[in-house]
Amino acid sequence: MHKSRNQQASAYLFIAPQMIGYFLFVLGPLVAVVLYSFQERNLLTGQNLFIGLNNYIKMFSSDPILLKTIKNTFVFSLGQVPLNIALSLLIALLLARPFRGVEIFRTIIFAPVVTSAVAWAIVWKFLLQGGDQGAVNAVLGAVGISGPNWLHEPGWAMVSVIVNRVIKNLGMNVIIFIAAIMNLPVQYYEASRIDGAGPLRTFRSITVPLLMPSLLMVTILTVIGSLKVFDTILLLTGGGPNHSTMVLVYYIYYQAFQFFQYGYASAVAVVLFLIVLLMTILQWSSRKRISHYED
Amino acid sequence: MKINKIRYREYPLHIYALLIVLSIPFLYPFWWMLINSLNSPDQIFGMPRLLPSGWRWDNYGEAFRYQPFARQYFNSIYIAVLVTLGNLFFAGMAGYAFGRMKFRGREILFLMLLSSLMMPIEETIVPNFFFMKTFRLINTHIPLILIPIFGAQGAFSTFMMRQYFITIPGELEEAAFLDGLSAFKTYLRIILPISLPVFSSTAILTFLYSWNCFLEPLVFIDSVKLFTIPLSLANFNDSYGLPQWHLQLAATSVSVIPILLVYVTFQKKITNAMAFSGLKG
Numbered sequence: 001m002h003k004s005r006n007q008q009a010s011a012y013l014f015i016a017p018q019m020i021g022y023f024l025f026v027l028g029p030l031v032a033v034v035l036y037s038f039q040e041r042n043l044l045t046g047q048n049l050f051i052g053l054n055n056y057i058k059m060f061s062s063d064p065i066l067l068k069t070i071k072n073t074f075v076f077s078l079g080q081v082p083l084n085i086a087l088s089l090l091i092a093l094l095l096a097r098p099f100r101g102v103e104i105f106r107t108i109i110f111a112p113v114v115t116s117a118v119a120w121a122i123v124w125k126f127l128l129q130g131g132d133q134g135a136v137n138a139v140l141g142a143v144g145i146s147g148p149n150w151l152h153e154p155g156w157a158m159v160s161v162i163v164n165r166v167i168k169n170l171g172m173n174v175i176i177f178i179a180a181i182m183n184l185p186v187q188y189y190e191a192s193r194i195d196g197a198g199p200l201r202t203f204r205s206i207t208v209p210l211l212m213p214s215l216l217m218v219t220i221l222t223v224i225g226s227l228k229v230f231d232t233i234l235l236l237t238g239g240g241p242n243h244s245t246m247v248l249v250y251y252i253y254y255q256a257f258q259f260f261q262y263g264y265a266s267a268v269a270v271v272l273f274l275i276v277l278l279m280t281i282l283q284w285s286s287r288k289r290i291s292h293y294e295d
Numbered sequence: 296m297k298i299n300k301i302r303y304r305e306y307p308l309h310i311y312a313l314l315i316v317l318s319i320p321f322l323y324p325f326w327w328m329l330i331n332s333l334n335s336p337d338q339i340f341g342m343p344r345l346l347p348s349g350w351r352w353d354n355y356g357e358a359f360r361y362q363p364f365a366r367q368y369f370n371s372i373y374i375a376v377l378v379t380l381g382n383l384f385f386a387g388m389a390g391y392a393f394g395r396m397k398f399r400g401r402e403i404l405f406l407m408l409l410s411s412l413m414m415p416i417e418e419t420i421v422p423n424f425f426f427m428k429t430f431r432l433i434n435t436h437i438p439l440i441l442i443p444i445f446g447a448q449g450a451f452s453t454f455m456m457r458q459y460f461i462t463i464p465g466e467l468e469e470a471a472f473l474d475g476l477s478a479f480k481t482y483l484r485i486i487l488p489i490s491l492p493v494f495s496s497t498a499i500l501t502f503l504y505s506w507n508c509f510l511e512p513l514v515f516i517d518s519v520k521l522f523t524i525p526l527s528l529a530n531f532n533d534s535y536g537l538p539q540w541h542l543q544l545a546a547t548s549v550s551v552i553p554i555l556l557v558y559v560t561f562q563k564k565i566t567n568a569m570a571f572s573g574l575k576g
Contacts, residue, residue: 007396010478014392017385018453019404021445026411029419029426036421094314100303101311107559108318110566111325114558116507118525119547123324126331126339126540135327135343142342167320175570228415231509235529249417256421257514269418276413 030273036266043260055267065243066251066268072158073247073275077226079162084222085215088170092177093207106178110171117168121235124164125151128236154244157237161245165232169225173218180214181207220283227276248272328551332544339540354545358531361542363520367527368549374439374523375505381444382452382501383494390456391482395468405457411450416442416510424514438515439508439523448504452497455568459493460486496568499561506554524550 037056040049059066091109095102112120127135130149137147150160188210192202208215230249233239239246239254246254248268256265306314323343331339332354333347359365392398393405427438443449463486471481487494512526522530528550531543558565 007478008398011392011396011398011401014388014396014478014482015404018389018445018449019408021385021441021449022408022411024426025423025442025445026414026419026447026450027407029422030414032422032425033419041425091317094310098303099306099310101306101314105314105318106566107562108322110562111555111558112321113569114503114554114565115325115551116509116525116554118507118509118528119328119551120324122528122543122547123328126544127324127327129340132342133340138342171321172569175566179570224413230415230417231525234509234513249415252417252420253510253514256424262421262425266421269421272415272418276415276418280413 033266033269033273036263037270039263039266041262043262048263051263055264058264059267059271065246068243069246069248069251070271072243072245073227075158076162076229076245076247077223079158080165080226081219081222083162084166084170084173085219087166088173088218089177089211089215091170092174092181093203095174096178096181106174109174112168113171115168117231118235120168121164121232124160125236128160151237152241154241157241157245161229161232161236164236165226165229168232169222173222176214176218176221177211180211184210216286223279224276227272248275325551325555328544328548332541332548334541336540339544351541354541355549358542358545358549361539362522362527362530362546364527364546364549366520367522367524370436370521371506371524371550374436375502377440378443378448378505379498379501381440382449383498385444386449386452386497387456387487387490387494388482389453391460391486393453394457394460395463395486396478408450408453411447412454414447416447419446420510420514427515433515434517434521435515436521439505439511442511443501443505443508448501452501455497455500455571456490456493458571459490463489496564496571499557499565500568503554 038050038052040051040054042048095106095109128150130137130147130152132138132141134147134150136150140147148156150156184207188206189202192206197205227247227249229247230253233245233247233250234253237245239250249272252265252268252272254265255261255268326345327343330344330347333351334349334354335351338348389408393401423438423442424433427433432438467485467489468481471485476484507525508523509525509529512523516522516526519527519530524546528543528547531539531546
């Protein structure tokens with residue numbers, strides 16, 4: 001009895017600093033952002049005007065950029081997530097097996113993950129220059145393809161950002177998949193070999209179902225991660241051309257710290273919060289549905 | 296070098312060819328950066344080469360003179376060290392309590408903490424900006440230290456710690472309790488010494504996080520002297536706003552290469568920690 005009460009007290013002491021910090025820098029601001037979204041905040045005069053739902057009305061009635069931004073955010077995720085997962089699974093299948101040299105390739109594929117997104121974007125901005133200036137177009141030109149001005153044409157800019165992020169972050173998923181593949185029980189593979197299944201059939205009927213939990217988890221991580229593209233967008237395209245790569249996280253920054261529309265930026269943050277919440281709920285429900293694959 | 300028990304076989308050549316082609320977009324940008332950090336601005340563009348044409352080593356010296364880059368480099372290092380230490384200290388204690396102690400509200404508090412992992416940092420940046428402004432902390436390094444310690448990275452480290460602590464056998468603490476050790480002393484004398492692996496991998500991940508942080512310095516720092524490296528790299532423009540490409544690439548190389556060296560040295564540890572963090576999330 002005495003012990004457990006004592007333990008309760010020390011437990012609260014142990015978690016206190018981290019939790020207080022969490023309330024101050026995460027939960028508090030999260031509540032504040034909702035309050036701010038009903039205000040017009042002026043940094044110069046220090047006055048905060050309560051304007052009710054005006055920010056929200058403005059968002060959906062007179063801000064075409066916001067609607068474009070929401071659309072872009074989804075386009076970015078829908079482009080980035082499947083490409084990332086398909087490629088990382090393919091690479092992981094190649095690198096999970098005990099062949100000579102696989103470790104070198106693992107090192108290479110993962111190197112961009114530890115590199116800062118800023119440095120990565122700086123280099124790729126050079127590589128993706130238009131005309132025959134950038135290395136990518138120079139190589140394409142050598143085989144007779146005239147490459148676009150990647151970062152300055154609306155459709156291609158989005159493609160460039162997506163591919164840039166996939167290459168930067170892919171290694172993370174590759175490592176997770178490799179760990180999962182190496183833990184797969186061998187006997188299923190022996191059985192399928194004895195049954196005379198080819199590699200494709202084995203992949204479809206054995207590898208994919210067994211990898212389902214990891215696949216789902218990687219999907220969730222990648223979707224969540226796909227919302228956090230701030231650095232790449234700012235450095236590669238600045239949201240352009242013509243707002244074609246403007247995404248929600250960048251739009252919050254853009255409204256708050258370039259146009260000083262703090263209240264409006266907060267309303268955008270609330271929209272982003274709702275999207276994250278929606279995806280979290282989807283994650284929980286889908287996790288339950290496939291739970292029979294987990295042990 | 297560890298002796299590997301696995302007997303390695305060899306892939307057929309076309310698989311290696313495929314792997315080599317696949318690695319180009321992952322590896323070549325680093326090489327491209329290095330080569331062109333030694334070129335003059337007009338040699339940077341066009342057909343990629345395998346070696347620099349200029350060998351202008353002075354680009355590196357100039358990068359340091361152009362901005363107070365040494366100062367900015369130091370800023371990044373000392374901030375990352377403080378963030379890492381603070382993070383290990385607070386997240387270690389919290390992770391221990393969440394993993395080993397029974398108390399009311401444990402699950403809900405832990406879940407709340409974890410929810411910050413879902414949230415992009417941009418979500419709370421506006422209120423945090425006003426918060427820091429109220430305490431006159433704009434244009435200081437304090438926000439760059441406090442927010443990573445207590446924000447998403449803090450939650451993440453707490454999670455890593457907890458996952459490790461729940462695997463420790465209970466007998467150790469029983470013995471400590473019978474010896475009359477307080478919870479804090481048990482943590483300090485019994486638990487810490489056997490927890491080096493999780494502390495070192497958390498330290499590496501936290502250091503990297505702080506080193507690569509971009510939004511916080513962008514929002515909170517105005518003076519060039521207080522810049523951290525990522526901010527400084529994005530700022531290699533001359534007084535007319537024209538980019539100084541060769542200097543930017545030299546500075547980028549100086550910032551990326553040490554990290555890559557550390558990564559190659561501790562590769563297993565880093566990838567394992569990251570894969571683990573993903574697997575359990």
